[in-house]
Amino acid sequence: MTPAVGFTLVQLRYFLVAAECGSLTVASARLHIAQSAVSAAVHNLERDLGVQVFLRRRGRGLTLTPAGQRLQQQARDLLSRAQEIEREARGEGETLYGPVAVGCFVTLAPYFLPALFSECTVRYPGIEIDIVEAETEQLATALRAGRLDFALTYDLGLAPETDLGAESIAQAPPHVIVPAGHRLAGRDSVELAELADEPMVLLDLPHSRDYFRSLLAAAGVTPDVRYRTQSYETVRSLVSRGLGYSVLNQRPATSQTYGGGEIAELTLRDRTAALDVALVCLKGVTQTARARAVMDMLREIAARDTTG
Template identity: 75%
Template sequence: MTSSVGFTLVQLRYFLVAAESGSMTAASAELHIAQSAVSTAVYNLERDLQAQLFIRRRGRGLVLTPAGKRLQHQARELLARAREIEGEARGSGGAFSGPVAVGCFVTLAPYHLPALFSECTSRYPGIEIDVVEAEAEQLIQALRAGRIDFALTYDLGLSGDPELRSETIAHAPAYAIVPAGHPLAGRESVELTELAAEPLVLLDLPHSRDYFRALVAATGTEPDVRYRTQSYETVRSMVAQGLGYSVLNQRPATSQTYGGGEVVALPLRDGRPPLEVKLVYVDSVAQTARTRAVMELLRGIATHRSAAG
């Protein structure tokens, strides 16, 4: 007869979200439950384990104790294994059946997810891909809290984190876009100095905004950010309407925009290094066979896109 375990997977999940967010209030908002439910779950977990997991600082949030830090790593592995067991029970029982939670940077999603779903359905029909689309910092938080198995993202905000391991699968050089009728639209390439005096339509996402502003600032001029939007396609549509130029990394297959106008993509001659497209995961969490299979599919998709481009 097996002995019972005092704590639950729900308690571990609430603990991980609280550890990542740094407060019970933030964790309750992220989990969409009452703060009292998070606090009670963590209190009961501490009682069952007979260990203090957090130092609670009034008005300054939560800090993990050494025991809490150890549990954080162990809980990630346990929850990943629980998802694997659930998937095998719901599927055919094979290694390539069940859910895989994939995080994807918002602007990368249209370029990689359709091909990923198509390839996965063809080769591994038993795998169910669940996607979280977000910006870089949110993806890192989701990784740390164990809500996703890995992330597909740019190399933005990843440096200096010893818990994360990353692998570069593609490079995305920056390029400028201008309206179809722009005086430079017929050029094969440009330098940003030729556009720096014009209004900049900024893709206003965390880390991304700093990257694009730094590209223009490197020309020795202060970017004239006239318009901001968090939508990749809105940036293209605003440029097509003649409201300014922009700098992006991923290239759509068409020059047409949602607004009906047309943009022209111009490679940059400034010699700035391209952004790296990376697969990122928590180093201490062992990946399941189906997760590794999905990651391999993304490697192949990235290689095919690079060859086609």
């Protein structure tokens, strides 16, 4: 067990001001407190440390004892370190530094994290971003446990009346992907009913699967799900092999897949609900300045992608 410390940082601060002023009266005026408060703080400090820090002579003010002279430098160092700890905890100051724990929904990571790390390296090199990639429920659990400052995720499975607050920073409308040689590949848009008789490759993540099924149900389509995978890129690779179509939300910058195949993206003409990409925090928690800076960068990245 760590032994308790008797003195306080306030006592040290009052002691330093009194030592600099050489007078309890002048010190109290500078601190804007009663002289009795300064006197009590110095007295209690001497009692707690078991040493005398001042020689008090009538008409000559305060003079530091040898012990007081040693304490003066030690107190300055300790208060300086305490300020550093406070700035690090809050992430404040002219230069932001320290860790920020960010949760990210697995399929959003390739789209947002590279740009985030690149921006942060240039603008805030002292910030260390620790990433946890997971699904929505896992991110929510980590937020409630205090393991994350905030999370970037789809607003799926987050009821508004819960202890989590979500701020939408972008929208990701659904679209269809088909093989590059598909009969519909040359078109710009499609209705889901046109694919009703074809096999489907499903991105089989919690909440995501229900979202995609709801889109198909609203279009009157009962999907023939032949393949399921929790990997976004595996979905694209299976589709490029001609094993079915799929519905996704994020659009990669290239139509090429990991397996060397190619897919075509088609805008949906059906009335479908776009997914909100959201910053999610535990309600009532005040974010550190460095966490707010990282959140601001994600907002900027999302805005650039939208306008682009």
